[in-house]
Amino acid sequence: MTITFIQHELKSFWRSKGTGKTIAVRIVMGVLILIMLLYVFALGFFLDKILEEVAPTENLVHIFSGIILYYYLFDLLMRFQLQELPTLKVQPYLHLPIKKNTIIRYLSFVSLQSFFNLWPFILFLPFIFKVVKPDSGGLVATAFILSIIGFMVLNNYLSLYIKRRSNLNGWISVGFAAFLVSLLAADYGWHIISFKNLSFLFFGHLQTMPWLFLLPVLLATAMYYINFLYLKQNLYLEDLGSQKKEAYKTSTEIPVLNYFGKVGDLVGNEIKLILRNKRSRSALVICVIMMFYGLMFYIPSINPKMANFQAGKVFCGMFMTGIFIISYGQHMYGWQGSHFDGILVSKVNFRDFLRAKFLLFTTISTVAFLLTIPYVHFGWHAVFINFVMYLWNIGVNTLVVLFFANRNYKRIDLSKGAAFNWEGVGATQLLIGFPLMITPFIIYAPLSFFHHADMALIIIGITGVLFVFTRSYWIKKLEADFQEKRYTIAEGFRNK
Amino acid sequence: MIEVKNLKKVYAGVIVVNVPQIEIRKGESVGLIGNNGAGKTTLFRMLLDLIRPESGEALINGENVARGEKWKDTSAAYLDEGFLIDYLTPEEYFYFIGGLHNQSRAHVDDFLAGYGEFFNGEILKKGKYIRDLSKGNQCKVGVAACLLQSPELLMLDEPFANIDPSTQIRLKNLLKDLNKTKGMTTIVSSHDLSHVTEVCDRILLMEKGKIIKDIVTSASTLKELEAYFSAGIIAETEAE
Numbered sequence: 001m002t003i004t005f006i007q008h009e010l011k012s013f014w015r016s017k018g019t020g021k022t023i024a025v026r027i028v029m030g031v032l033i034l035i036m037l038l039y040v041f042a043l044g045f046f047l048d049k050i051l052e053e054v055a056p057t058e059n060l061v062h063i064f065s066g067i068i069l070y071y072y073l074f075d076l077l078m079r080f081q082l083q084e085l086p087t088l089k090v091q092p093y094l095h096l097p098i099k100k101n102t103i104i105r106y107l108s109f110v111s112l113q114s115f116f117n118l119w120p121f122i123l124f125l126p127f128i129f130k131v132v133k134p135d136s137g138g139l140v141a142t143a144f145i146l147s148i149i150g151f152m153v154l155n156n157y158l159s160l161y162i163k164r165r166s167n168l169n170g171w172i173s174v175g176f177a178a179f180l181v182s183l184l185a186a187d188y189g190w191h192i193i194s195f196k197n198l199s200f201l202f203f204g205h206l207q208t209m210p211w212l213f214l215l216p217v218l219l220a221t222a223m224y225y226i227n228f229l230y231l232k233q234n235l236y237l238e239d240l241g242s243q244k245k246e247a248y249k250t251s252t253e254i255p256v257l258n259y260f261g262k263v264g265d266l267v268g269n270e271i272k273l274i275l276r277n278k279r280s281r282s283a284l285v286i287c288v289i290m291m292f293y294g295l296m297f298y299i300p301s302i303n304p305k306m307a308n309f310q311a312g313k314v315f316c317g318m319f320m321t322g323i324f325i326i327s328y329g330q331h332m333y334g335w336q337g338s339h340f341d342g343i344l345v346s347k348v349n350f351r352d353f354l355r356a357k358f359l360l361f362t363t364i365s366t367v368a369f370l371l372t373i374p375y376v377h378f379g380w381h382a383v384f385i386n387f388v389m390y391l392w393n394i395g396v397n398t399l400v401v402l403f404f405a406n407r408n409y410k411r412i413d414l415s416k417g418a419a420f421n422w423e424g425v426g427a428t429q430l431l432i433g434f435p436l437m438i439t440p441f442i443i444y445a446p447l448s449f450f451h452h453a454d455m456a457l458i459i460i461g462i463t464g465v466l467f468v469f470t471r472s473y474w475i476k477k478l479e480a481d482f483q484e485k486r487y488t489i490a491e492g493f494r495n496k
Numbered sequence: 497m498i499e500v501k502n503l504k505k506v507y508a509g510v511i512v513v514n515v516p517q518i519e520i521r522k523g524e525s526v527g528l529i530g531n532n533g534a535g536k537t538t539l540f541r542m543l544l545d546l547i548r549p550e551s552g553e554a555l556i557n558g559e560n561v562a563r564g565e566k567w568k569d570t571s572a573a574y575l576d577e578g579f580l581i582d583y584l585t586p587e588e589y590f591y592f593i594g595g596l597h598n599q600s601r602a603h604v605d606d607f608l609a610g611y612g613e614f615f616n617g618e619i620l621k622k623g624k625y626i627r628d629l630s631k632g633n634q635c636k637v638g639v640a641a642c643l644l645q646s647p648e649l650l651m652l653d654e655p656f657a658n659i660d661p662s663t664q665i666r667l668k669n670l671l672k673d674l675n676k677t678k679g680m681t682t683i684v685s686s687h688d689l690s691h692v693t694e695v696c697d698r699i700l701l702m703e704k705g706k707i708i709k710d711i712v713t714s715a716s717t718l719k720e721l722e723a724y725f726s727a728g729i730i731a732e733t734e735a736e
Binding site: 248249250251252253262265269272273276277338339340341342344345346347348349414415487490491494 | 541544545547548565568573576577578579580581582583584585587588592593595596597623624625627628645
């Protein structure tokens with residue numbers, strides 16, 4: 001039975017929508033993932049050198065032993081945020097004559113395939129082989145490896161267990177997150193406990209008493225069984241799923257938008273779309289996080305080389321005021337893929353539809369620009385750069401994004417989370433990046449080379465304003481372009 | 497009201513719809529029936545300009561649906577959940593659709609008040625988004641949103657499939673009533689032969705993309721159709 005399950009699992013991987021992409025996209029993505037893995041691998045491989053740099057006087061194994069527990073604490077925090085519950089996968093098996101224990105074993109096994117269970121190996125194994133083994137011998141090295149696996153498995157099932165519990169009671173997740181954060185605060189802020197000492201207490205003693213590896217292994221086994229028993233008692237779809245108990249949903253409206261008539265109604269709907277769905281919400285969260293991106297360029301102590309790097313500031317001004325246009329706009333109109341037929345048939349005029357997109361982008365970019373005004377702390381020039389890039393964003397980038405939206409045939413499943421979600425990513429999304437990021441520099445680079453950087457900024461700003469004023473012309477062009485492609489777009493969105 | 501000329505759709509080399517000519521006059525109530533894959537939904541989609549026909553054209557009120565958008569003012573349709581904006585509450589959705597037709601909120605509220613029985617207390621003020629409703633209740637939202645637009649032409653694809661018996665009866669009465677009193681033209685597809693024969697004056701029977709029978713409903717129609725569907729092969733040879 002387990003073998004059948006594994007076969008199904010492999011099929012589901014190879015036949016999933018995510019893997020069935022065009023070869024080119026798969027290659028690009030494969031390369032990106034490989035590069036990321038290589039970075040982590042390099043980090044693991046040179047961990048001994050890095051630790052030597054950081055603390056040249058201390059014993060390598062000592063420092064190493066001191067940091068492992070920190071890793072797992074952050075690992076737990078990250079898992080809690082990002083790891084998906086592998087649940088609906090069992091739905092087709094629940095009604096069949098298969099023993100519950102078999103199903104749960106399968107579910108537990110499936111949950112182990114996660115990126116989080118790859119990092120510890122890549123990060124720590126090279127160090128163990130390079131330093132611990134020559135230093136303390138094969139037995140101790142084996143104990144280290146087993147302990148690392150033990151903690152990894154413990155974290156895996158602990159985070160899943162907590163997540164499942166919190167499905168039934170939302171407060172558990174709040175409590176758990178608060179607990180983890182206060183643990184970190186107790187260490188760094190208040191110095192009540194020290195994970196470094198705790199970590200050293202265990203891994204340090206592992207060198208003299210290798211049998212201590214039994215502790216994490218036993219903990220992991222115990223956690224596995226706790227998770228197992230919990231699942232066995234709650235193997236019902238409503239308990240398994242990642243849907244939380246639903247609260248009463250109220251109808252809301254944004255009165256300001258009434259001023260814009262039907263276009264305002266459409267914007268109102270889209271704002272609701274953004275706020276009421278997981279994946280689109282994360283585009284907004286990115287937008288807020290981006291506000292702090294500028295600090296990397298403007299605070300000299302963070303990055304001394306960046307302080308005089310004007311082009312970097314221009315780039316970052318574009319991101320701070322326009323990241324929403326880029327991150328949300330690149331999937332347009334895929335966000336509305338699930339009801340695109342309805343829009344086409346309804347009395348929505350496509351010109352209004354486009355106007356609504358422009359209004360939405362302009363509104364959010366304006367809010368983003370207003371939020372970046374505190375950068376005036378680093379001089380008026382910072383605000384000037386941001387303002388110019390804001391004009392560029394609402395003038396040119398909105399247009400670029402919507403031009404590509406007419407060429408995007410991939411729908412977005414709004415209910416899925418954003419982390420590691422490749423759905424809706426295709427050649428269009430990879431292509432769109434180039435014009436968005438490069439065009440302002442076509443103006444900026446040559447002029448700034450001849451020391452006319454401010455002139456370049458003024459030209460960028462004026463270009464942006466020109467495009468804003470000629471919007472109705474571009475909307476007509478986009479509409480004509482859309483009329484030609486609408487069948488292909490609608491057809492693409494119908495393919496789930 | 498509707499005119500179809502040489503409408504043809506091909507998917508992967510297979511002709512899925514091929515309708516040389518059909519005309520539906522104003523005030524007619526038409527039932528569209530046929531087994532799975534007969535091409536009913538594809539025909540609907542071409543009538544609504546959602547897919548591009550290989551050849552031919554569909555006219556609503558004399559306007560080619562692929563060329564203009566005026567027909568959208570007078571027609572309403574509900575084919576599947578893809579027509580609903582599922583992250584809105586039903587109320588928000590009704591206000592949105594009403595707003596497209598310049599109806600005030602008060603007007604929409606008035607309209608909805610008349611549908612209390614049809615909704616059976618499961619749609620309004622339940623604090624749910626449309627996506628959290630059952631398929632049957634989503635269908636009720638879709639049908640009500642269509643009627644809210646007081647259309648001259650209404651198209652429904654299998655509206656009876658997911659709704660409960662009480663609602664089926666209410667919907668049938670509603671359709672018959674609107675057809676009689678307001679002269680609303682309706683096209684309804686269904687797999688339930690008794691429903692269609694009860695509601696519709698005229699039945700179009702589709703098979704493999706073709707309309708093979710075009711009959712005026714009479715007392716014997718149901719028997720006739722049942723005979724066809726229990727021995728489809730005979731009818732097929734007849735048609736050829």
